[in-house]
Amino acid sequence: MSALTSSHLLSVFGFSENDIFVGGAEGTMLHYDGRQWAPMETGGRWTFKDIWGSAPDNIYAVVTDGRILHYDGKTWSPDEDMEKLPPMTGIFGLAPDEIYACSRLGKILRYDGSSWKYTQTGTDTDITRLWGCGESGMLAVGYDGLVLKQDGERWTRMTFNSNAEFYGIYGFGPDEVYMVGSEGAIFKYNGVEFTEMPSQTMEFFLDVWGPSREMVFAIGDEGMILYLDGNEWTRIESNTKEYLTGIWGTSDENIYVVGDNGLILNWNGEDWKAVEG
DSSP states (O other): OOSSOSSOEEEEEEEETTEEEEEESTTOEEEEOSSOEEEOOOSSOOOEEEEEEEETTEEEEEETTTEEEEEOSSOEEEOTTSOOOSOEEEEEEEETTEEEEEEGGGOEEEEOSSOEEEOBOSOOSOEEEEEEETTTEEEEEESTTOEEEEETTEEEEOOOSOOOOEEEEEESSTTOEEEEEGGGOEEEEOSSOEEEOOOSOOSOEEEEEEEETTEEEEEEGGGOEEEEETTEEEEEOOSOOSOEEEEEEEETTEEEEEEGGGOEEEEOSSOEEEOOO
């Protein structure tokens, strides 16, 4: 446990090595300015599931209370104009006026710069995470092997053989996207087809991220961190047994992983070390 908080941490996002946000349960939001971590006032006992921003004064976070919160560089506040949503699970943007947020019960909303509006997903299956790029648009993943591809204001389900609960998605372009989830599931999408990658585990993966195509990490249950070496996933020592829930970084020598009981790990290019307050 870090000296920063005892709350479970669930999300991490930043803009540079001197501007990092970590969200968690019980209203916990921590900020790192390059020198120290400090708690932020969030105005509620929110559980922050995911964070995305276009600039340090334009950050959005989704919470399980069915709200989307915004940070303007000074204050976190919920969007009071919105009806209460199902428990929110993920958020990702392509631009300040093109941001997507997803939730349980198959909901995806799009923000156009002025308001959030529902899109047509065609499903009531829980959606967990979003990722996209300008060239190919957005993808969404969820339970029961759900992968949705954006088609204008609609989403179409992509068919492949999996009933996994997907909890993480990240890509490096239309032709290299990774999805991770329950019972050791890791899939790679090359823009045409999905390929299941052996993980040698039945534990749950909860997130996937990398600074480049040459360095990708998948994280999850009981301190599990796998590293993609070529086309093979190899387990590396995390020095913890806490559940690991979110990963983000600035380079191949500066990556953060967050997890249960206030845990924050930092990768310095050689090994993982716990961040102390």
